[in-house]
Amino acid sequence: MSKMTKPDDHFIELIQRSGSVDKNEALAAQRELAVALETPLRKGVLVGDVLDGIFEKIQMAPGSAAEFPLDLLAPGTENQHVAYTNPGHGRVPERAVEGDYVMVPTYTVASSIDYLLRYAREARWDVVGRAMQVLEAGFVKKMNDDGWHTLLAAGVDRNVMVYDADAAVGQFTKRLISLMKTVMRRNAGGNSGSLNRGKLTDMYLSPEALEDIRNWGLDQVDEVTRREIYQAGDDGAAITRIFGVNLHDTDELGADQEYQNFYVNQLAGTFTGSDVELVVGLDQSSSDSFIMPVKQDIQIFEDDSLHRQQRAGFYGWAEIGFAVLDNRRILLGGF
Numbered sequence: 001m002s003k004m005t006k007p008d009d010h011f012i013e014l015i016q017r018s019g020s021v022d023k024n025e026a027l028a029a030q031r032e033l034a035v036a037l038e039t040p041l042r043k044g045v046l047v048g049d050v051l052d053g054i055f056e057k058i059q060m061a062p063g064s065a066a067e068f069p070l071d072l073l074a075p076g077t078e079n080q081h082v083a084y085t086n087p088g089h090g091r092v093p094e095r096a097v098e099g100d101y102v103m104v105p106t107y108t109v110a111s112s113i114d115y116l117l118r119y120a121r122e123a124r125w126d127v128v129g130r131a132m133q134v135l136e137a138g139f140v141k142k143m144n145d146d147g148w149h150t151l152l153a154a155g156v157d158r159n160v161m162v163y164d165a166d167a168a169v170g171q172f173t174k175r176l177i178s179l180m181k182t183v184m185r186r187n188a189g190g191n192s193g194s195l196n197r198g199k200l201t202d203m204y205l206s207p208e209a210l211e212d213i214r215n216w217g218l219d220q221v222d223e224v225t226r227r228e229i230y231q232a233g234d235d236g237a238a239i240t241r242i243f244g245v246n247l248h249d250t251d252e253l254g255a256d257q258e259y260q261n262f263y264v265n266q267l268a269g270t271f272t273g274s275d276v277e278l279v280v281g282l283d284q285s286s287s288d289s290f291i292m293p294v295k296q297d298i299q300i301f302e303d304d305s306l307h308r309q310q311r312a313g314f315y316g317w318a319e320i321g322f323a324v325l326d327n328r329r330i331l332l333g334g335f
Contacts, residue, residue, distance in 0.1 A: 018312055042297045054284065055290045085150070086146050110318075151282075151324060155331065163273065163275055172208075180333050201283055201285050203279055206249065206251075208255075291323050293320065300315075302314055
């Protein structure tokens with residue numbers, strides 16, 4: 001969670017009114033707070049989002065089907081095209097191609113939080129602020145997991161694992177980046193004259209792999225790149241570009257970490273030889289594959305049923321889906 005900063009006087013006064021002994025005044029203020037919470041969430045301002053803009057948000061019109069045609073594929077390549085969707089609610093992402101279109105299932109994600117009214121009445125913005133962070137974290141965790149589970153399932157289905165046979169066990173190397181660039185180019189469709197020729201644009205790796213990069217000497221990278229690596233923060237943003245590929249460190253990747261465990265235990269993913277860590281490569285050069293249809297943006301409501309318990313609370317939901325429309329845009333590697 002991000003560090004909280006003290007809100008302005010108007011917002012503190014709003015928090016205080018939300019804890020008023022006058023029920024009508026308290027509920028009216030809580031309704032204002034719900035709107036204030038909803039606005040940044042609907043804009044995608046989510047602390048802890050590790051999807052990092054991978055999925056394109058597609059707003060669906062009311063009553064429309066989340067259907068995406070495959071008839072824009074180059075003739076003769078249809079049998080190479082595999083899509084993966086996430087059915088939601090803890091289920092493993094599914095291979096889902098139906099004739100000439102993909103139907104992406106959408107589902108509800110929800111979160112809620114409550115706290116003692118006296119914290120609001122006493123203007124304890126720090127307590128109320130932490131409660132809001134917990135509400136936000138509920139949405140972020142679900143979206144992160146579902147998006148990454150969809151990516152990993154699509155990657156496993158390709159049945160391609162790139163590795164550097166000359167590297168020491170658990171050692172991330174420049175050669176692995178180079179090999180993954182070549183494999184992506186050769187296997188992502190298209191040719192030298194294609195508009196959407198496949199290429200590796202981004203790699204997601206563990207903090208331990210980042211440490212390997214920081215230990216590279218001048219015989220591995222130039223001084224400018226070394227400076228970028230040393231100055232990089234631990235916020236998951238791209239640390240640098242090596243061979244034109246953006247590198248992102250992700251806490252959930254690495255030995256015995258959440259997404260690698262999902263790859264091994266739920267998807268039955270394997271490594272080559274004695275490799276112990278997973279790296280995920282993506283082609284994000286065009287917005288034609290990683291999608292997040294949204295049928296209902298996040299809505300936040302005040303929970304007026306809690307007043308008799310001397311508590312205040314908020315709950316909310318959204319209806320979303322995740323899909324990889326072409327799994328040739330994802331490539332897994334091991335080291």
